[in-house]
Amino acid sequence: METWFRALKALADPRAPWPERRKGLRLYALSLLGVQGVFLLLLSPFLPRADHPLLFGLALVGGGWFFWLGERTRKEKTPLSPLVAAGFGASLAFFLGVMGLLLRPWGLGLWLLGGVGFYLLLRRAEAALGGGGGGGP
Template sequence: MAPNALQGLLKALADPEADPNLRRRALRAYGLFLLGLKGGLLLLLAPFLPSAPYPPLLLLAVLGVAWLYLQARSALEEEAPLGPLVAVGLGAAAFFFLGVLGLLLRPLGLLLLPLGLGAFWGFLRRGEEGLNAGARGP
């Protein structure tokens, strides 16, 4: 993607009056960038995290993702123009959080990685819905 195109996407994301399709593409590009960054960090951490099969970590994973979900929902309701960006950022944080816990709970804990991708996808969808709601107005 050319630097000017990326700059145009970022400007469209910041402008509530911009084309909704362009804003949605910009939000997806932002989300994929964050997901790639967090995935790269997980790859770098993987050799250094020891396996720690401690079952209460699964409870921590569930509680942590539930808390991030509540934060994203709150951001979409209260932070009008930037709520979708916050929600997508929290989705990437959920992926990273579940990824780290999955690496700790290896080998069976690696099943948390697809769950983290699903959480990210859900947060991205909620962010897109927030963009559409903001485009329609109050």
Template sequence: MAPNFLQGLLEALANPEADPNLRRRALRVYGLFLLGLKGCFLLLLAPFLPQAPYPPLLFLAVIGMAWLHLQARSALEEEAPLGPLIAVGLGAGAFFFLGVLGLLLRPFGLFLLPLGLGAFWLFLRRGEEGLNAGTRGS
């Protein structure tokens, strides 16, 4: 039953004329899958990343997040059917990026992990808005 359910969600996500609530749910499942995958990779990397208290890494985090945000906005505007998927993928990438930098800057840099979750949530919301805009435009 679970593979059929997931297959139905993915088909609804690919079909712009499917039920908007089902498409939104599918986007959330896709985003949570990516977030869980990236979180598992962070857990696996944590013991191997050295502590590197190098303050310019915080500047790199800010620049990287600004660039990812611009990429997500651009994808939502230009990549018509796949823009929301790209934005959610970039949100998961932002979580991973900030997570790695947070692990390098630990113990104080660990505050970047909740910021990464916030960035993922923001990109997921933007992706959902992009889904809604795509259904209204049809």
């Protein structure tokens, strides 16, 4: 537990070693994703199926918008931009998860698309922290 707090402290310090900052960012992003996953699990029995053809398009446009916001935020050179970009990635996964529950059974593929978007934004946010590692342009 102490190493988690040390990693989160390192995330706030731009002079901390990059592996500690990366660990803190991953811990932050995965905790957001975990909390939102619990909400999706609790919400799933209560969401009715809504099989409207335009809803799938709305899900794709909304997911693209979250991804675009995460990318735009990541490109800003502020100390908090990687955290906000990772937060937008978790929001993307949650939004597409809810839309996938509405459009089930075929819409559950949207949840996987949200997971891919989360992963891409997380990797790019790690690269924006500075230091080592790749993760995109």
